Amino acid sequence: MLWHSNKAPTIERKYSKSILRYFRVGSHVGMTINPYQGCHHRCGYCYATYKWSPDFYDKIYGKINAPEILESELNKWKNSSMLPVMISSATDAYQYAEAKYGITRKCIKVLQQYQIPFYVFTKSCLIERDLNLFRNYNSNCFIVWSITTIDENIKRIIEPGTPPTQRVFETIKKFVDSGINCCVNIDPIIPFVTDSESHIRSIVDTCHKLDIRYISGSILRLRSDIWIRIRDILQLLGRSSSIEEYERIFGFQDPFANDNNLSADTIYSEKVINFLKDELSRRKIVFGFNKLIECITNTKLEYAISTKQCRMSEFV
Ligand code: SF4
Structure with missing residues (x-):
């Protein structure tokens, strides 16, 4: 699946039968809605691309009846x-x-009508359009901004459909100044591309200047299809020599045939994440956004998920 293309994707409507889903990532359990299928941002490292959605970057479906379905599910x-x-x-x-x-x-608007706490993950500046919606609900929602790099040369290659990082930071500032809780998620940190101390420090410094109080981060995980794109990215960036380093820290030999997500080894991961945590603690910034989730959970509602529901949940 090609993540880069000069052609704009097609955008079509579709009708969905359901919209609210359970998910689990590690120990975190929650609910999610996906108003669209496919993504114009074309991130080469995207975990949401699977064999069964070969046109993920090229055909975007808007789930046009999602608000009505959501309302009936909330009822x-x-x-x-x-x-x-x-x-x-x-x-x-x-x-x-x-x-x-x-x-x-x-x-x-439906979630707000039913007083449901929520949080948004985005790389987009279009969210500014809805600033007032968030401002009026700021004790019950927060935004997680995915920032992988502030180097535009790297960004145009790894996530060509996203806006420039400085433009995203301008949007973030408007949200912070409006009193909306914000977290910057440095995810994925891509080994030998965006993992240097200077690279990570430059993102943390910019966040600090904007008074962002929560930052999370995690290292890229590899799956066979993701590896094919990452290998192309390394070549486009003139870093093919890092392929051997990938084999070493992820413990595989090219060609990579694992369809499960593979993590980098502990020595490498701890070195990078501990560096990030040290930079954050020096600036009194909190690592992760669990506290923000607790905050909106405690504001209005309590966790009510049962073990049985967890077992039935969808894992994404
Ligand atoms: S923003 Fe990037 S990582 Fe997120 S779904 Fe879209 S393509 Fe995938």
Whole structure:
């Protein structure tokens, strides 16, 4: 699957039967909605690309009935509490298609109407359009901004459909100044591309200047299809010599045939993440956004998920 292309993706409507899903990432359990299928941001490292969605970057589907489905699903929960909802786990809810359809905005209005806490993951500046929606709900929501690099030469290669990082930081500033809780997620940290101390420090410094109080980060995980794109990225950046280093820290030999997510070894991961944590503690910035989740969970509602529900949940 080619992550880079000069052709704009097609944008189509589709009708969905359901929208609210459980998810689990590590020990974190929650609910998620994905108003779109596919993603215009074209990140080469994207975990949401699978064999069964070969046109992930090229065909974007807007789930046009998502707000109505969401409302009918929330009606079924009426008398029980709800986990905070993540928007979204497998697409960017504020990619360009949102300017055309406005599905995310409508879903957020439904969540607010039902007093459901939520948080948004995005790399987009289009979210500025909805600043007032978030400002009026700021004790019950927060935003996680995915920033992988502030080097535009690298960014145009690894995530060519995203806006420039400085432009995203301008958007973040508007949210911070409006009193909306924000976290910057440095994810993935790509070995031998964005993992240097100076690279990580430059993102942390910019966040510090903007008064961002939460930063998270994690190292790239590899799957066979992701490795094919990462290997191309290394070549485009003139860093093919790092391929052997990848084999060493991820413990494989090219060709890589593992369809599960493979983590980098502990020595490498701890070195990078501990460096990030040290930089944060020096600036009194909190690592991770668990506290923000606790905050919105405790504001209105309590966790009500049962073990049985967890077992039935969808894992993304
Ligand atoms: S923004 Fe997220 S979902 Fe979209 S391509 Fe990038 S990593 Fe994938």
